[in-house]
Amino acid sequence: MKILLVEDEIEMQKSISHYLGLEKNRVEVANDFNSAFEKIQVYEYDCVLLDITLPNGNGLDLIKAIKNKRSKTGIIIISAKNSFDDKIDGLNLGADDYLPKPFYLPELNARIKALIRRNNFDGEAAIIVNEIKLYPEERKVLINEKPLNLTSKEFDILVYFIANKNRVIQKSAIVEHLWGDNADQFDNFDFIYNHVKNLRKKLLTANCTDYIQSIYGIGYSFKTEL
Template sequence: MKILLVEDEIEMKDSILQYLEMEKYLVEYASDFNLAMQKIHLYEYDCILIDIMIPHGTGLDLIQEIKKIRPKTGIIIISAKNSLDDKIDGLNLGADDYLPKPFYLPELNARIKALMRRNNYEGTSSIVFNEIEIIPEERKVLIHNTLVNLTTKEYDLLEYFLVNKDRVIQKNALVEHLWGDNADQFDNFDFIYNHVKNLRKKLLELQCNDYIKSIYGIGYSFKTIL
């Protein structure tokens, strides 16, 4: 899962980043309005955590922009400015949740997971498609009720494919989702082939149908009709 944290308080930023990365999230960071605007125009995120009071703008203005260009992106406001008006304004603009500072990091994690269940998993605690079951909170994958031993990137790939079934996903979108800002360091994205190949091999070994299809010159698609 790919998260953008928009927060200008260094200590708060560091603690959130460290905790969420320990929980296996891919987290990027923006310290002000302008940098956050650049990132939301360049990249897609599953969830964006936004402080209302940020340099060069406000979190409320940022929410408006996100909803224009990325309407399906989940948004959680994290702010010490705990007035009822700000909470109502943020939710009316399209934010999904509001968590006032100070808060416990496990509560933030629980809010993120609840948001992802609503947005991506239809409110359930697992993703089930035919013989495949993914349990996101445990990062487990079962094929015909048998546990699959996947690497971190292989798990993230499969989850991303299942959330985006039947869509053609370009290689650069896969790399950005799995590596975040580090995607810009790669000269080409050919290496993604090896990750997909290894994932397919492990699934096929457990008699899983071959849903992952290569789209020549573009990327991949997880086909629900074979």
């Protein structure tokens, strides 16, 4: 999953980023209000971990910015401020959860997973689309109850497709979701074609319905509806 960590305490930032990276998440960081605001305007995230007290601004204003985009991004406030008012203000503005510092990293990780399940998959541990059964936390896929072996990128693309099924998805959106800030390093997104081609081939070989449709000049659609 793609996560933005907005935290100005560098050691804590490194600790959280490292732990969540080991959990197969793509984590981007922002040290202050201005850099976080810029990232929120440019990129989409599955989850934003947000400290309220930031250099150059207030984290509550970042919640407003995310909600003004009408984004599906989940928001978890992580703050050392124990003020009840801050918690209520953040939740009233649209934050999904509040975790006071200090906290255990496994608890933070569990809350992120629960939030993403609620926002993208109706809270289900297993996502079922016809003959496809997908377990995001275990990174496991079954086709007609038989395991399907995917690379890490193929798995992430399939999750992204299913979360956005029946929508047209631009190649640039796939690259930004999977590669984050590194997306700017690519001159073009042709390499996405190979990842999607390999994923589609594996699905078809497993006798899965051909859900992946190419949209010429734009990207793809994971069509589960006629």
